[in-house]
Amino acid sequence: MPKIRIGLIGYGGIGRVHASAYRAIPFHYGLPADSIEIAGVATTRHETAKRAAEEIGCPFSTADFRELLARDDIDMVDICTPNNSHHEIVVSATEAGKHIYCEKPLAMNAAEAGGMAQAVRAAGLKAQVTFNFRFFPAVTRAKELVDAGFLGRVFSFRGRYHRSSYIEGDKPMSWRLQREVTGGGALFDLGSHVLDLLYYVLGEFDAVNGTLDTLIRERPAAAGSAEMARVDVDDIALLQARTAAGTLGSVEISRMGTGATNDLSFEIFGQRGAIRFDLGDPAWLHVYDTRDAAGPLGGGRGFRKIEAVSRYDGQRAPDWTMTPDFMRSHAECQYQFIRSIWEDAPTSPSFEDGAHVQKIMAAAERSSELGTWVRLSDV
Numbered sequence: 001m002p003k004i005r006i007g008l009i010g011y012g013g014i015g016r017v018h019a020s021a022y023r024a025i026p027f028h029y030g031l032p033a034d035s036i037e038i039a040g041v042a043t044t045r046h047e048t049a050k051r052a053a054e055e056i057g058c059p060f061s062t063a064d065f066r067e068l069l070a071r072d073d074i075d076m077v078d079i080c081t082p083n084n085s086h087h088e089i090v091v092s093a094t095e096a097g098k099h100i101y102c103e104k105p106l107a108m109n110a111a112e113a114g115g116m117a118q119a120v121r122a123a124g125l126k127a128q129v130t131f132n133f134r135f136f137p138a139v140t141r142a143k144e145l146v147d148a149g150f151l152g153r154v155f156s157f158r159g160r161y162h163r164s165s166y167i168e169g170d171k172p173m174s175w176r177l178q179r180e181v182t183g184g185g186a187l188f189d190l191g192s193h194v195l196d197l198l199y200y201v202l203g204e205f206d207a208v209n210g211t212l213d214t215l216i217r218e219r220p221a222a223a224g225s226a227e228m229a230r231v232d233v234d235d236i237a238l239l240q241a242r243t244a245a246g247t248l249g250s251v252e253i254s255r256m257g258t259g260a261t262n263d264l265s266f267e268i269f270g271q272r273g274a275i276r277f278d279l280g281d282p283a284w285l286h287v288y289d290t291r292d293a294a295g296p297l298g299g300g301r302g303f304r305k306i307e308a309v310s311r312y313d314g315q316r317a318p319d320w321t322m323t324p325d326f327m328r329s330h331a332e333c334q335y336q337f338i339r340s341i342w343e344d345a346p347t348s349p350s351f352e353d354g355a356h357v358q359k360i361m362a363a364a365e366r367s368s369e370l371g372t373w374v375r376l377s378d379v
């Protein structure tokens with residue numbers, strides 16, 4: 001396979017996540033380390049772009065994304081910038097003949113998005129939106145089951161994406177709260193994800209009846225500022241929707257879901273069964289099958305958890321049985337160790353911790369041999 005050279009545009013919260021994920025791909029799929037390379041990065045300012053290049057370890061940085069597009073050593077761009085820049089960057093990248101990977105929501109409005117889709121189609125380029133939640137194996141499995149007719153006639157659906165990211169009234173303005181930058185509020189930011197999942201699993205939507213509201217209408221213009229700025233996007237959106245197949249459902253989207261960190265879930269109810277996905281428990285798909293035997297005390301019926309752990313086609317590592325955040329826990333474990341070297345601080349878990357666990361295991365073995373309790377001090 002030819003090497004893919006990426007121009008990363010935008011290096012904020014999600015730009016970092018994308019950069020880290022590209023680096024991991026060769027390890028996940030057994031590819032040469034240099035098969036996927038970030039060849040350059042663009043942000044809005046030279047200093048941040050330079051810092052980004054240092055973090056990524058890439059040779060080129062710029063404060064003008066067009067300089068990335070002009071380079072011959074870039075095959076695709078990855079757009080990780082606020083929503084109002086997606087259209088301009090996509091159109092320019094199309095003209096430059098680069099494949100495009102673009103963050104969600106694709107655009108500021110439907111007309112813009114349609115034009116972008118048309119432009120890349122006409123140019124014969126590859127383009128994809130980062131609706132990354134589709135790639136949890138449990139979601140893919142849900143789609144497989146629905147496509148295979150497991151649910152029979154689909155009665156209804158329910159989607160939900162709640163976060164508590166804006167419940168504090170003193171949280172200052174950001175681009176996510178300004179319509180001219182973001183295009184829409186919670187509906188665009190969170191709603192695009194859960195709506196995509198429902199569309200992916202159930203097919204096209206036909207009609208929507210929605211109510212949007214803004215619960216906190218003014219916020220400090222900047223952190224600690226007494227000057228207030230107007231919020232002109234929704235922070236809660238309640239939708240009823242009907243799919244093209246005629247299925248009715250509801251979708252709740254909110255940034256004001258107190259206590260919710262990242263509560264995305266969907267349920268689909270059918271004549272023959274039901275499916276539930278919960279991002280808080282992503283290694284499993286919950287499935288109910290009416291064909292399971294009923295009985296006076298319930299028989300064999302009930303929601304079952306189908307293992308959908310890390311089953312990715314062609315994956316070499318991590319082993320499929322590992323939970324989705326297994327890689328992250330290794331990175332944290334390594335990082336804490338390296339910090340202890342940098343800062344000359346104690347390590348944890350230390351070799352003493354390792355030795356204690358060893359003693360517990362030795363005591364367990366000895367105890368099994370002796371058929372009695374064994375104290376750790378005796379092994």
Ligand SMILES: NC(=O)c1ccc[n+]([C@@H]2O[C@H](COP(=O)([O-])OP(=O)(O)OC[C@H]3O[C@@H](n4cnc5c(N)ncnc54)[C@H](O)[C@@H]3O)[C@@H](O)[C@H]2O)c1
Pocket residue numbers: 009010011012013014015042043044045048063065080081082083085103104105130131132189
């Ligand atoms: N898929 C997901 O799970 C997910 C999660 C978070 C954000 N997002 C999406 O990613 C995008 C970025 O969000 P974020 O949270 O990373 O934002 P952010 O504010 O943290 O970072 C934005 C970055 O874009 C850069 N930038 C802005 N305009 C630019 C331009 N014209 N040229 C080059 N660089 C430019 C900024 O310098 C900054 O580095 C948004 O579209 C957002 O909806 C997706």
